[in-house]
Amino acid sequence: MQADGVISHYAIGGAVGATFYLEPAATLDVDVFVLLTHEHGGLVSLSPIYEYLKARGGIEDREHIVLGDWPVQFLVPGSELEREAVAASIPVDLEGVMTWVMLPEHLVAIALCTGRGKDYIRVLQFIKEKAVDETMLRTILQKHGLLSKWEQFERKYLGEGI
Amino acid sequence: MSKGKEEMRTALARLSFSEKIRILEKLRDRDKAIAASGLRRTASGKKTKSHDE
Numbered sequence: 412m413q414a415d416g417v418i419s420h421y422a423i424g425g426a427v428g429a430t431f432y433l434e435p436a437a438t439l440d441v442d443v444f445v446l447l448t449h450e451h452g453g454l455v456s457l458s459p460i461y462e463y464l465k466a467r468g469g470i471e472d473r474e475h476i477v478l479g480d481w482p483v484q485f486l487v488p489g490s491e492l493e494r495e496a497v498a499a500s501i502p503v504d505l506e507g508v509m510t511w512v513m514l515p516e517h518l519v520a521i522a523l524c525t526g527r528g529k530d531y532i533r534v535l536q537f538i539k540e541k542a543v544d545e546t547m548l549r550t551i552l553q554k555h556g557l558l559s560k561w562e563q564f565e566r567k568y569l570g571e572g573i
Numbered sequence: 574m575s576k577g578k579e580e581m582r583t584a585l586a587r588l589s590f591s592e593k594i595r596i597l598e599k600l601r602d603r604d605k606a607i608a609a610s611g612l613r614r615t616a617s618g619k620k621t622k623s624h625d626e
Contacts, residue, residue, distance in 0.1 A: 427597065434585035435593045437600040480598060506591045540586060 417463045420446045422500030422511040424486075424493075424518060429533050431503060431512045432542045436533070440475055440482040444497045444513075447487065455487045492520055492555040516548040523557055523564060535568060 412418045422428070425442030445460065461469075464476050475482035488494040496517035503512045513521075519537050522530035537543050552561045588596075607613055 427594075430593045430597060431590050432586070434582045435588075435596040435600065437604055438597065439601055439604065480601075503590055505594065512590075540582070542586075 412460065412463055415463065416448050417459050418445045419448045420497055420500075420511070422497040422513045424496065424513045424521060426529075426533070428513050429515075429518050429522075429537070432515045432518075433533075433536050433540055436536075440484050442484050442486060444486050444488055444493055446494070446497055457485050457487070460485050490524070490555070492517070492524065492551070492557075495551075495555075496521060514547075515543045516551050519543055519548055520551045520555060520557060523552075523560055524555075526560075531564070531568065534564065538569065 413420065422444050423431075423441060424444050425440075426436055426438035427441045430436065430438075445457075447455065447459075449459075461471060461476060464478065465471060469476040469478050471477075472482060475484050477483070486493075488497055496513045497511075499517060500511040500513050502509050504510075515537055519534050522533045549558070549561075552558050585593075585596075
């Protein structure tokens with residue numbers, strides 16, 4: 412899709428992105444954040460992605476496109492944090508195919524922001540496994556106004572902090 | 574957490590991304606099978622209906 416100009420960049424986030432750094436945790440779909448090549452007048456449409464993939468065997472299923480056996484949800488970054496996470500993602504070789512995965516610090520910041528129970532569990536896993544650079548995480552959290560939320564999280568779940 | 578579990582977690586975390594994705598596929602398929610069987614219980618204690626019902 413990048414080579415054909417449908418999107419300019421993408422990165423895997425969510426549980427599958429986290430799995431790159433942690434032990435595998437069950438998930439039913441893949442979250443792919445995309446930076447679109449064309450955005451008209453502030454309106455964002457994922458139709459070009461859906462049409463492109465449907466023409467190549469993808470099957471539309473509600474908010475997903477099923478590729479192979481995986482339902483994939485394409486998401487347009489809704490915040491500067493998510494845009495930064497896509498831009499800073501790292502290339503990863505997946506069985507000979509180059510793909511992009513968000514940095515662990517961005518995955519933690521996004522999970523903290525999303526704030527569901529399963530997101531907090533993922534944050535705890537990253538901390539417990541020492542899979543994040545603490546300085547970098549704090550820089551990201553500060554930049555995106557998440558430090559107070561982080562401190563609340565620390566008090567509630569980490570006790571003495573990281 | 575027992576040392577055995579910690580070691581297992583560390584070993585799983587060290588697998589290649591491809592190997593982890595294969596595990597995720599198995600976990601996903603197992604989850605779908607459980608959901609389809611209708612055996613999963615809700616918080617109210619009722620069994621869930623299978624997707625085919």
